[in-house]
Amino acid sequence: MGWLIPRLLAAVAAVAAGALIGMLVGNASHWPALGALLGAALAALIYGFVDAWRAHRFMNWLRRQMEGSAPRDAGFWGEVGYRVERTVRTLERRVDTESARLDQFLDAIEASPNGVLLLDAGDQIVWCNSVAADHFGLHPQRDRQQPITNLVRAPAFVAYLQSGDFADPVSVAGPGSRGTVLLAVRPYGDGNKLMLSQDVTERERNDAMRRDFVANVSHEIRTPLTVLTGFIETMGNLPLTEVERRRVLELMSQQTQRMQTLVGDLLTLAQLEGSPRPASDRWVAVHKLMAQVRADAEVLSAGRHTMGFSGGDTTQVAGAEAELLSALANLVNNAVRYTPSGGTVDVSWSLRPDGAGELEVRDSGIGIAREHLPRLTERFYRVDGSRSRDTGGTGLGLSIVKHVAQRHGGELEMRSEPGRGSSFKLIFPAARVRQVDTPADSRRSIDRVGAE
Structure with a gap:
């Protein structure tokens, strides 16, 4: 109510001033009372008009959604406009602050x-x-x-x-x-x-792969264990001749070797998945890898295949030697296993136009149907399970090769056709390939070993 008394006093003062002026004017015409009354009425009318004009300006400001500043009038309406404007601006700042916070919150949820x-x-x-x-x-x-x-x-x-x-x-x-x-x-x-x-698509896929992996490992290990158990019972319960005993021991040794190979491949995969990527400043000579793999391949082939090794005399690849050797050995051993006697296995190194290195293992073996190629690098995937077991495969070799290629920033390319052989290429990026000035052994440039 603090605004009411000043407003009443202002109205009374205006009416009194009007009456006084009217009385002074009325004295000249000998009608002082009438002059005072008319002066008071005129003053009240002027005061009301001014007040109504100020109220009109204030209402127009409100109708314009309070654009700009409130009318800066004196008195009651000026005070009302100022206080309303201050309150509105304070609320707008609060709304802007809350809106900014809401936007930040929604941006956080969006992220x-x-x-x-x-x-x-x-x-x-x-x-x-x-x-x-x-x-x-x-x-x-x-x-x-x-x-x-x-x-x-x-x-x-x-x-x-x-x-x-x-x-x-x-x-x-x-x-x-x-x-x-x-x-x-x-x-x-x-x-x-x-x-x-x-x-959760990827999670479910990984869970399914994990379940399949455990089931496959269990199956792969259970089979040789069952064979070994049967042989042990046979040797303990039946009288065997020396020839039979040697045959049983030989078969037991084969099953034991099969389990050792499987466990070794599993450990290799675990090591590949759990270790950091190979360093890019450790260089391995390609000819050295070929020489080591060639020696093992010749033993596995036992002269049944024609094998050729070419290129790589002056080239080095940055990475882990053991991993690179494992990948190349898996490819060459697969080529020997799945190529009939009298066939050829060629291993070659070449540079691509973009500077990348290409290590290719090509054979004239039985080949693989096109529909099987996308799944060859899956663990334990076999085109023909019985044939793979007969050749000593674990179903993990190409999975190891793929992991090695990816860990070195490269990729594995596969091409095959039934009856026309297969080609597997390890592609290494240019950053991991370099040339050296002096050939390590010029005699290894192109060398073929014929089957007798």
């Missing part, structure tokens, strides 16, 4: 690797980030205020949302059956819901 979707009490979409939109095939802006069950119609999701029991998450298929999305709902506020989604 989340998980999907976030807000639903109102009617299960209509209030907001969602781009990840959630991708998980459910939504449009972040166009689909707002749409019922979520009209857009995501997976029966498992609809039943989960309508049940009201959100203790456990639910898995649903992504749009177009693309992958699997794990979904969790958390109620908040007055019937609102926070929906969180996560793409």
Whole structure:
């Protein structure tokens, strides 16, 4: 009420001044009372007009959404305009601050690797980030205020949302059956819901691969163990001749060697997956790798194949020698195993136009059908399981080769055709290949060993 008394006093002062002026004027016409009355009325009218004009300006400012500053009038309306403007500006600053905070919060949710979707009490979409939109095939802006069950119609999701029991998450298929999305709902506020989604396609794939891996390892080890157990029981329960005993021991040795090879390949894979990438400043001579692999291949072939080794005399590759040797040995040994007697196995090194190095193992063996090529590097994948076991393969060799290539920044290229042999290429990036000035051994440039 502090504004009322000054306002009344101002009105009284205006009326009194008007009456006084009117009385002075009325004395001249001998009508002082009438002059005072008219002067007071005129003063009151002028005061009311000025007050109404100020009120009109103030209302216009309000109608214009308070654009600009409030009218800077004196008196009551000036004070009202100032206080209203100050209050409004303070509220605007608060709204701007809260809006900025909300934008930052939404930006943080947008940056989340998980999907976030807000639903109102009617299960209509209030907001969602781009990840959630991708998980459910939504449009972040166009689909707002749409019922979520009209857009995501997976029966498992609809039943989960309508049940009201959100203790456990639910898995649903992504749009177009693309992958699997794990979904969790958390109620908040007055019937609102926070929906969180996560793409678990890769996790499920890895879990399946892990289960298959364990099952395959168990099977691969159980088979030779069963054979060994049978041989041990045979030797303990049956009288064997010396020839039979030697044959049993030979077979037991083969199964033991098979298990040792399998365990060795498993340890190699574990080491490749768990160790840092090979250094780029340790150089390995290509001719040295070829020489070591050639010696082992000739023993495995036992003169049944024609083998050629060419190139690499003046070239070095940066990386881990043991890994490179393992990869090349796996490729060459596979070529020898799956190439019939009298066939050829060629190992060559060459440089590509972009400076990358290419180590190729080519054979004239039985070949592989095109549909099997994409899966050859999967662990324990075999085109013909019985044939692989007969040749001593573990099903892990090409998986090791692929890991070695990737760890050296390269790749494994495969080409094959049934009855026309196979070609496997280890490609190394130019940064890991260099030339040296002096050939290590010129006699190794092109050398072929013929089968007798």
